[in-house]
Amino acid sequence: MSEAGPRVVVVGGGNAGLCAAIAARENGAEVTVLECAPRELAGGNSSFTAGLMRTVFKGLDDIRVLAPELTQEQIVTTDFGSYPREQFLGDLARMTEYRCDPDLAVTLVDKSHETLTWMRGHGVRFAPAYGRQAFRIEGKFVFWGGVVVEVVGGGPGLVSSLTTEAERLGVKILYEATARDLIPSDDGAVQGVRARVKDETTEFGADAVVLATGGFQANREWRTRYLGPGWDLAKVRGSRFNTGDGIRMALELGASSAGNWSGCHAVAWDLNAPEFGDLSVGDGYQKHSYPFGIMVNSEGQRFVDEGADFRNFTYAKYGRAVLDQPHQVAWQIFDAQVTHLLRDEYRIRQVTKVSANTLEDLTHNLDGVDSAGAMSTILAYNDAVRRDIPFNPNVLDGRRTKGLDVPKSNWANAIEVPPFEAYAVTCGITFTFGGLRIDTAARVINVAGKPIKGLFCCGEMAAGIFYFNYPGGSGLTAGSVFGQLAGHGASAQLSSQNH
Secondary structure, eight states, X not given: OOTTSXXXXXXXXXXXXXXXXXXXXXXXXXXXXXXXXXXXXOSGGGGGSOOEEOOOBOSHHHHHHHOTTOOHHHHHHEEOOOBOHHHHHHHHHHHTTTOSOHHHHHHHHHHHHHHHXXXXXXXXXXXXXXXXXXXXXXXXXXXXXXXXXXXXXXXHHHHHHHHHHHXXXXXXXXXXXXXXXXXXXXXXXXXXXXXXXXXXXEEEEOSEEEEOOOOSTTOHHHXXXXXXXXXXXXXXXXXXXXXXXXXXXXXXXXXXXXXXXXXXXXXXXXXXXXXXXXXXXXXXXXXXXXXGSXXXXXXXXXXXXXXXXXXXXXXXXXXHHHHTSGGGOEEEEEOTTXXXXXXXXXXXXXXXXXXXXXXXXXXXXXXXXXXXXXHHHHHHHHHHBOTTSOOOTTSOOOOOBSSOSSOOOSOOOOSOSSSEEEEEEEEEEEEEEEEEEBOTTOEEEBTTSSEEEEEEXXXXXXXXXXXXXXXXXXXXXXHXXXXXXXXXXXXXXXXXXXO
16 A cells, blocks of 8 residues: 555446545545546546436435525425335335345445435535426425435536546546556456556556446447347437446456346437437436327327326336337327426427427328327327326326227326427437346456456446336435445445455
8 A cells, every 4th residue: 555545436427426536635645537538528327417416314404414505485485394214115126126135225325315415515405306307286396206305517527627626625536537447467457457557558556446437328239239239229318438348357357247137227318319328408408208298109099008107207207118119119109288397408599399289280290100190099098087086196196088099197287289299219328237247246256256456346247236127316316325335435445345
């Protein structure tokens, strides 16, 4: 160990990596971050998120710890509710079909609020996620789905705040620095990273390395190999730099793979979005208001229960459902009764949209869709709506259809009030669920079930928490929780890493 303190190299400069860097630095380590992107494209997938973060909270007082700028008017007009640990754990278990690693899940949940509070102390600001997670009904905002706060400035604001804090603390961040290999010692410990910095290969010696390079969603070949046929056709929501390099480096050193390698977080994404994410648009290509309308494929048929649950419990799996449709496309259809509820992403300039004053004109103008089939589907859906049940977007209102092969369980409004709007979507992949096995201290575990000395992992490449689906807002929180743990562990005495 160097006399100046442990040397820690963090590979990856997104939310998880920067949290690790800050935690290691505040523990006295000499920290270098290797970020493969140029500075203007840095931050990995974190830069493309809306910044929602799921956390346990007992009530208003816990929210005020994170967002002390709350006004009295906001307090009076908002029902924040509560989100106890049992509910967070239950949602994780339910979303992952009870496959999530229980120890990692408990760590995520129990450390969620304290980690966000720690981030607040390091310059990250939070605010209530009005508009995304609460609607104003009869003068009152009611939050739903367990998510209340978002980072001010979204993903870019998160990365900017963490970067500023890391640099203030003395963390050295190198851009266009692509890690190639981990450097092992004779006893198998990790003692550094070999990287390509701009046009020069450099070795960075370290007492510990934290890998935070994201999943493999930007690697078209790996997507097809592990997720299956057709996944080469998906759009990538975020960074083009998340190609699985960190996972590969660790596996080559004997790390154990874990998690849902055939699964991923994938959403409805604008049909004509570019191949990779565009930071100037951010997450604006997503289309997440489908619970208030219907989705039809190119045959004009519905294929999912749009109202099965709150949006943040279904959106991460419905991208796969869209990818499975003919031509990997679907149209989301709404009428004037609900268009005021549509999220801001429906109003961006780069949107694939059709509007009409009659259903006949609308269905006729849906490019690539069997218009007669779509018209028949809409009319059958309208006839099946239980109009005797009140509509309420803030709760699972039970306003459903009856007699349809594909039901709609909540928020079923007949599509009958012009003007009508339809939005074309395809599949946008966010991150992959397969990666490295870690323990609750964020140490990477080898194939023999033992920690690899000096190697830690956090963020999307740390596997075992998410399978099949995902509770919205838990990914950033997991990155922060295990990022802080990885940073603290990496900066501790090396002898403690073997315990």
